[in-house]
Amino acid sequence: MPVTLSASAPIVVFDLDGTLAETAADLGATLNVVLAREGLPPVDLTRARDLIGAGARALIERGFAAAGRDLTRERLDALFRVFLAHYGQHLCDASHLFPGVLACLDRLRAGGYRLAVCTNKVEDHSVRLLTLLGVADHFAAICGRDTFPYCKPDPRHLTQTIARAGGDPARAVMVGDSRTDIATARAAGIPVVAVPFGYTDVPVQDLGPDAVIDHFDQLFDAVEAMAGRTRTAA
Numbered sequence: 501m502p503v504t505l506s507a508s509a510p511i512v513v514f515d516l517d518g519t520l521a522e523t524a525a526d527l528g529a530t531l532n533v534v535l536a537r538e539g540l541p542p543v544d545l546t547r548a549r550d551l552i553g554a555g556a557r558a559l560i561e562r563g564f565a566a567a568g569r570d571l572t573r574e575r576l577d578a579l580f581r582v583f584l585a586h587y588g589q590h591l592c593d594a595s596h597l598f599p600g601v602l603a604c605l606d607r608l609r610a611g612g613y614r615l616a617v618c619t620n621k622v623e624d625h626s627v628r629l630l631t632l633l634g635v636a637d638h639f640a641a642i643c644g645r646d647t648f649p650y651c652k653p654d655p656r657h658l659t660q661t662i663a664r665a666g667g668d669p670a671r672a673v674m675v676g677d678s679r680t681d682i683a684t685a686r687a688a689g690i691p692v693v694a695v696p697f698g699y700t701d702v703p704v705q706d707l708g709p710d711a712v713i714d715h716f717d718q719l720f721d722a723v724e725a726m727a728g729r730t731r732t733a734a
């Protein structure tokens with residue numbers, strides 16, 4: 501008897517950079533290519549980690565601010581195109597999944613959860629990177645900053661991702677690493693689990709998530725507790 505998922509299944513929506521995958525080295529290296537073109541010094545990788553989370557444009561702006569340089573809108577748009585072109589060729593030079601991700605995705609799917617990705621990385625790069633990392637086929641939807649006319653922290657980025665994946669928003673849980681993710685989930689009225697190993701300039705527990713996990717082998721139980729809570733809330 502084929503398993504038929506309900507029209508709207510419980511769903512776990514993952515942020516990408518700093519949550520599913522350690523991507524700071526490749527993002528930081530690309531930022532430094534852009535800065536070098538402008539005659540600016542490179543940003544140290546540990547510094548670059550704090551700059552990630554709001555998309556590539558913000559990363560470039562923050563890189564210039566760190567160098568004490570202004571940036572016109574036109575110049576930013578031109579450098580954003582340079583960034584995307586270079587990053588698109590270096591998506592997975594050093595990037596890798598965080599420990600336990602694959603086993604966690606398998607366990608959630610076996611538990612009847614739909615999976616999706618809601619990221620401020622552009623969709624094409626997100627799909628290609630997750631394919632290179634061998635997990636793209638686990639997700640019913642992969643929605644980047646350019647998939648919809650809005651992006652995180654706008655809650656519609658998350659709610660539209662859930663809809664596109666056929667998930668039940670009343671039985672949805674977000675997993676993220678940054679202020680942007682927690683703000684998005686809060687605005688959408690969806691519980692959020694935070695990971696502490698991503699890109700945030702303050703301890704993630706200070707941002708008020710519903711739970712913090714130290715490793716992906718803790719996520720299934722955390723989601724079950726919340727899905728139950730959102731189930732009762734449904």
Ligand SMILES: O=C(O)COP(=O)(O)O
Pocket residue numbers: 515516517518552553554555556559618619620621622652678
């Ligand atoms: O690409 C970024 O700047 C952030 O992406 P994320 O939303 O997956 O953390």
Ligand SMILES: [Mg+2]
Pocket residue numbers: 515516517518519553676677678698699
């Ligand atoms: Mg992130």
